[in-house]
Amino acid sequence: MELSKNYIPGEVENKWYQHWIEKGYFHSEPNNKPAYTVVIPPPNVTGVLHMGHCLNNTIQDILVRRARMQGMNPCWVPGTDHASIATEAKVVAMLRERGIAKSSLSREEFLTYAWEWKEKYGGIILQQLRKMGCSLDWDRTSFTMDPDYYETVIKVFVDLYNKGKIYRGKRMINWDVRAKTALSDEEVIHKEVNGKMYHIRYKLEIPGEEYITIATVRPETIFGDTAICVHPKDDRYKHLVGKHAFVPMINRRIPIIADDYIEMEFGTGALKVTPAHDINDFNLGQKHGLDVIETLNEDGTMNEAAPMYIGKDRIEVRKIIAADLEASGNLVKLEDYVNQVGFSERTDAIVEPRLSLQWWVDMKQLAGPALEAVMSDEIQFHPAKFKNVYRHWMDNIKDWCISRQLWWGHRIPAWYDADGNVYVAENEAAVNAKYPETKGKTLTQDADCLDTWFSSWLWPIEVFKGMSNPNNAEINYYYPTSTLVTAPEIIFFWVARMIMAGEEYMGKIPFKDVYFTGIVRDKQGRKMSKSLGNSPDLLGLIDQYGADAVRFGIMIASPAGNDLLFDESTLEQGRNFNSKLWNAAKLLKMWEPRVSNEGKVEQDAAFAMDWFQAKLSATQLEVDSMLKEFRLSEALKTIYGLIWDDYCSWYLEWIKPGFEQPIHADVYNKSIEFYDSLLQLLHPFMPFITEELHHALKAQTEDLCVKEYEAIGKVEEAVLNAGALLKNVISTLRDARNKNQIKPKEAVELHIQSENKAAYQTIENILAKQVNAKSIAYTNAPIGSSIVVALEKDKFYLVADQAIDTASLKENLLKDLEHQKGFLASVEKKLSNEKFVQNAKPEIIAIEQKKKADALARIQTIEESLAQL
């Protein structure tokens, strides 16, 4: 097979992906091999591929492909999440464009549109993952609203309700005024916002004392005030506790209470208490038995509690109320103030704390085993620092608000009778069976849907139908899954809850390792976002550089556990690496016609092969241990260096035959074999080009994709060291040539003065080729008018045609000498320190003594060389 001049990724990628699919390599069925199971973090059904997905899925594919080549039975399950709020918002927007208002539709009509939308636009992202080479088992594609999945979610709700772990209650929730739905705490994004601090005075019901002044950033909430609170030890206000004041503008009488929750230094030290609109105030109100007065409608406008502002938006009111307060003389002052404001993750609306009747999961009971699983390392987090974050959250866990005022999702299986009694069961018939008193009554189902995460927390179980068809062969084989790869942002949303669901319903953890990827940022460290426009078009990049180069670029820049600063230059590096791989293969193929069986393998080539074998084995071991520790980026760097430097720059040059000379068959075959091992090592990272070259090198019976790794050979340390010495000699001599401005083309005479002559004789040809020596001789005495190079105990003399720059030579030697003497001095100082000799471990002392001996020998060599100049 002839190789084209350059590597063209596009064709190759399509060809091989197609081939792999046709062969069914990505499909898994339970068998007698060990399972390696990965479930994809299901992207939103509305999603399109972005850099975060690219990183995340590349990592998963690396792990999965490696497992496949290790002879395991990998199963990587794809799928999508119905993403209730995000999808409903898209559908509502689509309907609006068509001139249809959601409010004009029945639930069923709306859902018909939603499903249509899902079928048409949903899951684009799954197509895009194919472009990246992801080896997903497409036959297992799942969706969180598949019929069995839907049923399971409902079943879980009913089960938790029956166990008393789900309840309905009026509580303070985060209200999204735009989507008109409750949000969980995790769906609220806190941002710093420049606002004002309003100092407002309340008239006191005490003769002689006129006002008390409070400070607030939300003056529009004064209509919901039911108390003013001060610190019990605050001398300024002590005498007011138990008295009353009047809310400005409406003159409602409210008590002044004391609680040590108050920070005396903050604001004026007096806090207005609005239990209906602030969680802390709510708690304070509960404690002190205060009234709760709601002032907002569900769309964020003011209600009757604020008579002069009815129907106006609360943000609008905040602006105008200052003037009104000022007019009535109640505004004391205004100051600039930066505070944290909660925004809806989905609609970006300012979230309002609001009292509301919602469904909740009691998390305290579920958290126990889930915390234990991680703290005991039954589930390992990578990097482990996230254990702390996890523990902190689990220790302070709050109940989970799971109802959403949406239609797209799993409808809550609760029915109400005319009197408002609640009945929970899978369906109306089940309700009738379970609660005989409901027979004949008209029941209405709860209109709300469940939080998206209430379905995703079952993902590792239900993709194998572990709940809808318990104990089936697949769930027993694939569960618990092996590794979860996800973003740290959803450690609470998803990871923690999957662990809870796993413990609750399988009695087992859902996965053994969790690898948290970093966040993809741009070069300047900014998070990638649509609004900043700093998110590159991934498919465009794949077109431009090739999928392998993109995978390489994103992985090489992605240190374990850290954020990734995305820069296109690493993609270029990836593309260049493609070229390097391609060209090395071209070189090997060029030799193919010149392969000869005659004679024996020359000793130089034999040395090179022994050395590379040792280097390869050593690196394979290194990569193995790095991957076990999920240090993927380092593993890739190591492989990159092995291929580019050790194989291409050193090994191939060492065995390269002279111009139009034959190459011994043993050497050629071994080189091909080495190269194939390198391709195999690299394959999980760059699947396409490696598969292509694997087949281009020679006729293969097996695709690389499914070729199992062979056992790693023994590492011959001595050979490894001999290779390192050779590289060192070559580099040093090349440096000497460079420094003495010997033209690359000019061949020199090389004289070697060494006690270890035999070692150099074996590799004479390599040495001559690599330092461009026309002759190599051995000597016991210095060679006159030559460039002297000292390396460890050996000396090298280069004889060139041109005059030698003795001065610079001398300078270099003197510099080296000085360094060696300084080093010797420090070693001697250490060795003469009695405390060191007494306390240090014997092996450390032996090392120091060897250092001393080496330094002395080295100094002698340098001094001898200097004497000759």
Add this chain to the structure above:
RNA sequence: GGGAGCAUAGCUCAGUUGGUUCAGAGCAUCUCGUUUACACCGAGAGGGUCCGCGGUUCGAGCCCGUGUGCUCCCA
């Protein structure tokens, strides 16, 4: 306000139990080079007060304290 983490070359990062010549890698930079795989290349070089201060130790990039700066999470 509470918690976690980070600070090593121009940039992005390794550096394991404190002890090999330990101060490293890749990229970037500079010099030289177009010898039939590759200029998307080759050969070589320069570049760091390991954030500041104090401590423990025979010995600290690594351990402890403290200061400064930055990031993230939670409220």
